[in-house]
Amino acid sequence: MKDILVFLSPSVCRDELSRGGQYAIALARMYRAHLSALIADIEPDLADLPPEPDIRQVGSAPRMQTSSSERLSRTAVLVQSAATDANVSCDILQTENKSVPLRERIIDRTQLHDMLIIDVRGPLEPPRKDLAEAALFAGGRPIIFVPPNTSVASHKRIVVAWDGTRSAVRAVHDALPLLVKSREVLVISVIDDKAFPVPDSGHALCRYLARWHVGAKFSTIHRETLNIGSTLLAYARQAGADLLVMGAFAHGFERALMLGSATRDIFGTRIDIPVLMSH
Structure with a gap:
């Protein structure tokens, strides 16, 4: 970088x-x-x-607006x-x-x-x-x-959202400079709504990252009543992660941008940890 x-x-x-x-x-x-x-x-x-302005604060100087x-x-x-x-x-x-x-x-x-x-x-x-x-x-x-109140970029623990799609692959490769400096990487897949074409791809990703000397562990999670974006953020927050890495999906850019569900969820929520997105 x-x-x-x-x-x-x-x-x-x-x-x-x-x-x-x-x-x-x-x-x-x-x-x-x-x-x-x-x-x-x-x-x-x-x-x-x-x-x-507080009318009780008589005599206080008004705050000057700047251009x-x-x-x-x-x-x-x-x-x-x-x-x-x-x-x-x-x-x-x-x-x-x-x-x-x-x-x-x-x-x-x-x-x-x-x-x-x-x-x-x-x-x-x-x-x-x-x-x-x-x-x-x-x-x-x-x-x-x-987001506000973010600590200085440390990336001791990074969560990677993985679904085997092109955008997820792109996000992993774009995040490699950060992943190789992290102490721990947690690869997760939300499995409620889609079938993965290659069932073992999460573990395969961890083996690939190991060749970059990245210690990664894979697990699956359920979103239950939350949307997928909130599920990813909640998991990352509970794991004490410094960064969430995920792919972004959209189509129809020249007419009306149609965001994928996870991307739409992230854009529409109050992010509380840094999120790296790639398309």
Whole structure:
């Protein structure tokens, strides 16, 4: 892994780099990779908006609102400063040609990097959802979705969701740089809804990973009353995993993007650990 891209939207009033930005810098430092930061003001960061005024607080100074350009500049400074402190080479991409739609810019940039890191806060909603889908299904590279309160990228324990599909295979290979550094890999298959064409493929995957000196164990689980995405997240959370690796499936991109069930579930839920998805 030599070149990491992070997509950041500036916070409104905090002088602190987002967790996705921190995660990307830690990952770049771990792999001695270059970091590129694409910064765009696409939505208000509701978690950072100032509170409603309290009429009881007489005489308190009103909080000054900052412009989009000021927030972009401040975020660029935060990224550069944090990267310098971590001894990570970094460039900022928010000043590129604005005549090109952001969707096309993020696809183009994702194609030329090893991985994209993006913040998520709760279920993905437009416009962040649209950009994430574009990068994931047209960019050809893996994405790590990073929720708030994520610890620094350690990847001591990684859960791999396995169903023997092309996208699952792609996710495993895209995640190999992370898997080889992990202490433990748990390969799981949710077996309620589909028959696997090769019943022993989970164990075969573990044997393959062993040749990469990855200690992996395979098990099957049931989703019971949960959807498949929630089942995977719940298992990863209960296992104390630092990362969930899974394939992403969709079709009909040029007309209406039809997400596969697990991908749709993940996009629609509140992610609480980082998730690497590949298509």
